[in-house]
Amino acid sequence: xxxxxxxxxxxxxxxxxxxxxxxxxxxxxxxxxxxxxxxxxxxxxxxxxxxxxxxxxxxxxxxxxxxxxxxxxxxxxxxxxxxxxxxxxxxxxxxxxxxxxxxxxxxxxxxxxxxxxxxxxxxxxxxxxxxxxxxxxxxxxxxxxxxxxxxxxxxxxxxxxxxxxxxxxxxxxxxxxxxxxxxxxxxxxxxxxxxxxxxxxxxxxxxxxxxxxxxxxxxxxxxxxxxxxxxxxxxxxxxxxxxxxxxxxxxxxxxxxxxx
Amino acid sequence: xxxxxxxxxxxxxxxxxxxxxxxxxxxxxxxxxxxxxxxxxxxxxxxxxxxxxxxxxxxxxxxxxxxxxxxxxxxxxxxxxxxxxxxxxxxxxxxxxxx
Numbered sequence: 001x002x003x004x005x006x007x008x009x010x011x012x013x014x015x016x017x018x019x020x021x022x023x024x025x026x027x028x029x030x031x032x033x034x035x036x037x038x039x040x041x042x043x044x045x046x047x048x049x050x051x052x053x054x055x056x057x058x059x060x061x062x063x064x065x066x067x068x069x070x071x072x073x074x075x076x077x078x079x080x081x082x083x084x085x086x087x088x089x090x091x092x093x094x095x096x097x098x099x100x101x102x103x104x105x106x107x108x109x110x111x112x113x114x115x116x117x118x119x120x121x122x123x124x125x126x127x128x129x130x131x132x133x134x135x136x137x138x139x140x141x142x143x144x145x146x147x148x149x150x151x152x153x154x155x156x157x158x159x160x161x162x163x164x165x166x167x168x169x170x171x172x173x174x175x176x177x178x179x180x181x182x183x184x185x186x187x188x189x190x191x192x193x194x195x196x197x198x199x200x201x202x203x204x205x206x207x208x209x210x211x212x213x214x215x216x217x218x219x220x221x222x223x224x225x226x227x228x229x230x231x232x233x234x235x236x237x238x239x240x241x242x243x244x245x246x247x248x249x250x251x252x253x254x255x256x257x258x259x260x
Numbered sequence: 261x262x263x264x265x266x267x268x269x270x271x272x273x274x275x276x277x278x279x280x281x282x283x284x285x286x287x288x289x290x291x292x293x294x295x296x297x298x299x300x301x302x303x304x305x306x307x308x309x310x311x312x313x314x315x316x317x318x319x320x321x322x323x324x325x326x327x328x329x330x331x332x333x334x335x336x337x338x339x340x341x342x343x344x345x346x347x348x349x350x351x352x353x354x355x356x357x358x359x
Contacts, residue, residue, distance in 0.1 A: 112323050114298040114333035166294065222332040230329075 083160035084118060086138040087167060088194045094134050097123040097179035101197040101205060102168075106223075108185055109199055110231055117166040121197070123179055124171035139167065199231050200239045207249035207256065224256045232257075261339055263316075263331070266309040266350040273346050275303050286346055293340070302337055309350035312338055 091098050102119030132141050139158035158167045182195035206224040244253040272287035282300035305315045316334045320327040341347045
């Protein structure tokens with residue numbers, strides 16, 4: 001069973017999984033217990049859950065890490081994430097608009113960041129079936145388009161098949177030109193540019209999180225203040241103010257700018 | 261959680277890390293986090309008792325940045341690990357051991 005599953009996730013994963021078994025890593029992570037949890041959580045088969053957990057555990061070890069957004073010491077090199085490149089490729093083939101956001105976008109705009117997953121906003125126009133079909137070549141999408149909750153929640157997760165990195169997909173229809181303002185960013189050795197959320201929207205999205213009283217709010221407030229301090233001069237101030245007003249986070253903007 | 265208190269990985273916590281990224285889990289597998297090389301560095305520093313500020317200083321040196329610039333990320337990750345019970349305050353551990 002395990003051998004058949006390993007074969008289905010490709011040679012690199014198979015080699016790694018074999019190594020993981022030898023080092024008892026699967027035992028350490030109580031693999032079967034996690035499979036049951038994933039199966040219940042996403043309503044998928046035991047076989048699919050097995051593949052998901054295998055990739056989640058195994059992928060990070062040989063993941064391509066993240067980005068080459070700036071010059072950093074060779075001992076701490078950020079490299080392009082194959083997951084992001086595959087995602088950009090799949091979405092470009094569908095001519096589907098998207099924005100990379102979250103800590104990955106902050107890393108590119110600002111400085112190296114702690115990145116635990118990759119957040120992407122995707123234009124839902126054109127339907128979900130086609131999107132999921134296209135993504136399924138490189139990703140395991142953790143909900144099916146036939147699942148009504150998938151469409152209603154406007155949110156899904158995908159696990160990159162070859163790297164195991166987790167991607168959080170937020171489906172949004174934008175009537176405010178959000179996608180058209182995206183900035184192209186070319187990873188070091190990749191021919192495929194990726195679309196980045198603009199700095200102004202990135203800052204305001206952080207303020208919205210602050211307004212929602214998320215966990216570790218103090219750290220996020222500090223992070224937003226630093227983003228403003230280092231990148232504020234590159235932002236369109238009028239647009240920042242307009243976005244903050246639209247989303248009701250003017251008070252948070254004032255705090256970040258040190259006006260309160 | 262203060263910047264001066266030392267924290268370390270709780271006994272039984274499993275960490276797999278290299279220079280690409282890391283996985284950290286409790287012994288039951290109920291709590292699992294993954295991350296990039298920044299997470300990998302932080303976790304490596306938690307193998308022995310280490311303070312938030314010292315970890316941030318080391319990370320900042322690697323990234324050629326100021327410690328206060330990387331502090332929020334380190335703080336957020338440590339807070340998450342602490343709330344999940346994957347790390348413990350070294351002083352608290354000493355007290356537990358002494359009782």
